[in-house]
Amino acid sequence: MIVAPPRFERIALVGIGLIGSSISHACRRAGLADHIAVHTRSPRTLEQAEALELGDSYHGDITEAVKGADLVVVSVPVGAFEAVAKQVGPHLKPGAILSDVGSVKQSVIDQVRPHLPEGVHFVPAHPLAGTEHSGPEAGFAELFDGRWLIITPLDGTPEEPVARLEAFWRALGSKTTRMDVSHHDFILGITSHLPHLIAYTIVGTAADLEDELQREVIQFSASGFRDFTRIAASDPVMWRDVFLHNKEAVLGILERFHKDLEELEDAIRSGDGETLHREFTRTRGIRRAIIEAKQA
Amino acid sequence: MIVAPPRFERIALVGIGLIGSSISHACRRAGLADHIAVHTRSPRTLEQAEALELGDSYHGDITEAVKGADLVVVSVPVGAFEAVAKQVGPHLKPGAILSDVGSVKQSVIDQVRPHLPEGVHFVPAHPLAGTEHSGPEAGFAELFDGRWLIITPLDGTPEEPVARLEAFWRALGSKTTRMDVSHHDFILGITSHLPHLIAYTIVGTAADLEDELQREVIQFSASGFRDFTRIAASDPVMWRDVFLHNKEAVLGILERFHKDLEELEDAIRSGDGETLHREFTRTRGIRRAIIEAKQA
Numbered sequence: 001m002i003v004a005p006p007r008f009e010r011i012a013l014v015g016i017g018l019i020g021s022s023i024s025h026a027c028r029r030a031g032l033a034d035h036i037a038v039h040t041r042s043p044r045t046l047e048q049a050e051a052l053e054l055g056d057s058y059h060g061d062i063t064e065a066v067k068g069a070d071l072v073v074v075s076v077p078v079g080a081f082e083a084v085a086k087q088v089g090p091h092l093k094p095g096a097i098l099s100d101v102g103s104v105k106q107s108v109i110d111q112v113r114p115h116l117p118e119g120v121h122f123v124p125a126h127p128l129a130g131t132e133h134s135g136p137e138a139g140f141a142e143l144f145d146g147r148w149l150i151i152t153p154l155d156g157t158p159e160e161p162v163a164r165l166e167a168f169w170r171a172l173g174s175k176t177t178r179m180d181v182s183h184h185d186f187i188l189g190i191t192s193h194l195p196h197l198i199a200y201t202i203v204g205t206a207a208d209l210e211d212e213l214q215r216e217v218i219q220f221s222a223s224g225f226r227d228f229t230r231i232a233a234s235d236p237v238m239w240r241d242v243f244l245h246n247k248e249a250v251l252g253i254l255e256r257f258h259k260d261l262e263e264l265e266d267a268i269r270s271g272d273g274e275t276l277h278r279e280f281t282r283t284r285g286i287r288r289a290i291i292e293a294k295q296a
Numbered sequence: 297m298i299v300a301p302p303r304f305e306r307i308a309l310v311g312i313g314l315i316g317s318s319i320s321h322a323c324r325r326a327g328l329a330d331h332i333a334v335h336t337r338s339p340r341t342l343e344q345a346e347a348l349e350l351g352d353s354y355h356g357d358i359t360e361a362v363k364g365a366d367l368v369v370v371s372v373p374v375g376a377f378e379a380v381a382k383q384v385g386p387h388l389k390p391g392a393i394l395s396d397v398g399s400v401k402q403s404v405i406d407q408v409r410p411h412l413p414e415g416v417h418f419v420p421a422h423p424l425a426g427t428e429h430s431g432p433e434a435g436f437a438e439l440f441d442g443r444w445l446i447i448t449p450l451d452g453t454p455e456e457p458v459a460r461l462e463a464f465w466r467a468l469g470s471k472t473t474r475m476d477v478s479h480h481d482f483i484l485g486i487t488s489h490l491p492h493l494i495a496y497t498i499v500g501t502a503a504d505l506e507d508e509l510q511r512e513v514i515q516f517s518a519s520g521f522r523d524f525t526r527i528a529a530s531d532p533v534m535w536r537d538v539f540l541h542n543k544e545a546v547l548g549i550l551e552r553f554h555k556d557l558e559e560l561e562d563a564i565r566s567g568d569g570e571t572l573h574r575e576f577t578r579t580r581g582i583r584r585a586i587i588e589a590k591q592a
Contacts (some may be wrong), residue, residue: 079569128516128518128519129518130519132583147518148515148516148518150516187509187512187513187516188516188519190501190502190505190513190521191513191516191517191519191520191521192516192519192520192521193520194498194501195498195520195521195523195524196520197557197560198494198498198557199520199579200560200575200576200579201553201556201557201560202490202491202494202553203579203582203583204556204560204575204578204579205486205490205549205552205553205556206486206582207578207579207581207582208552208556209486213483214582216483217483217486217487218582218585218586218589219444219589220424220444220446220483220484220487220488221487221586221589222424222425222443222444223424223426223484223487223488223491224487224488224489224491224492224495224527225486225487225488225491226586227491227523227526227527228491229579229582229583229586230523230583231520231523232576232579232580232582232583233579233580233583233584234576236572236573236576236577236580237573239572239576240569240572240573240576241569243560243563243564243572244564244567244569244572247564247565247567250564251561251564251565253501254557254561256501256504257497257498257501260497260500260501260504261493261494261497261550264493264496264497264500264539265547265550267539268539268540268543268546268547269543269547271540271543273375273536273537273540276532276535276536276539276540277532277533277536279496279500280496280528280530280532280535280536281532282500282503283495283496283499283500283503283525283528283529284528284529284532285503286499286502286503286510286514286525286528287428287499287525287526287528287529288529289514290514290517290522290525293514293515293517
């Protein structure tokens, strides 16, 4: 099959935070758009985007931004998709591709699908890339280089728009793969959502300490805690929405986590060094596999 | 007060893993010892240490290693201190400083103190430095540069040996501070022991998955999980001993952790986005403070 080049005449970026602005930079680097139209809800952020020259046009009105676009990428918190879909649905051009970057796929699909006109191709996608920084000034062209982009194609979507979006993301620097929707939400629950929730918890526990203790925890953070604070500095609105919209997978994974933690806790309580040693040895194998998979 | 230079005639390194071998490298870099005597229990590790030229003499017999030493640094898992103290106690030279690098201080002190002869100064210490690698080939001279060394001096120890050990560690590259014993064990429980236990748990949960799922978790680990696998690749014997020997502090901190996690879990279950947002915002402040404290 011949895949159309990943170039678009008009790309509309809805949402211009860390991910939206990085898409703009990477698009420019690869020359993927004749015109980039930027929309974001906050007038102040739109001004910032303009000052950073992230687009070719800037629109407070979302319908103006998507009008005539052949690719619309929505990079907003996963709780905001229904509102966006309702607004943009009637204004999308036939044949346009609508995509997203949400960390949860089933909920985004449920929010978007009812509002899409015939002839518009909705191709849900999720780049596994980010930093703890947020906002339009946080983006950079290299964010997606060598990182995975997971596409969860919907039944009935033709191959051409899916392949075209894949080619686009590869041109942005990503490796691409396809996955079933619920499988995506479960795997990301383990690799991303659970670690974030735990990091938020541990750092929150420290934030509850009285001032003097907290000062010491910060001073001696290099002994392990520090790695958690980076994760727990991620965007609060984005993560609130992730947990509210991947509730079932996250709660299911938490159940396993509690069971496993209680086993280790019981071993500590009863002085069962054999169990601790066995469990701590097993986990080294996972690290080795990650290094071999060149993910570290 | 005039502090004696941090130079020693004979330093005995008991245990030559990541920390012991790094002390050797850093000692050499700063010219802190006329002679470094190396002991470790495993003949194979002792051979490795010799091949790496980590000492000036190598001793399978621990009493030979410490004989005549004016500084003995014991770098073994915190569960092994009683056995070491029993063996070396009778062979230590009057006026010698005995120190350690254990992540738990009360237990090490309880194990060592009964076996020390009069006139030997036991100065418990803990360098907050390490990597996920272990063994004599893992050490390097820069490991302690800019990292904290916490000393927990015992009542009745004269100032001179404490100040001399501090000067020694500063010459190895560390910043030094003093702390109360039980306070050390509580603070490290939060900043180091809890994060390690949680990382071991999360990575262990993934290790329980069937092969195909586990392969995917590894492939997509960059989205948060990866940071935990590095921590969970730490030395299993060292960490088994830490948990067995800081049991009460760790179990107490785990109680807070469970309570805090359940609050977030309840918020997810009931769709309480306000609580999630508030908690996720609070944790950003800790990260900022760490960056300001130049610990990140």
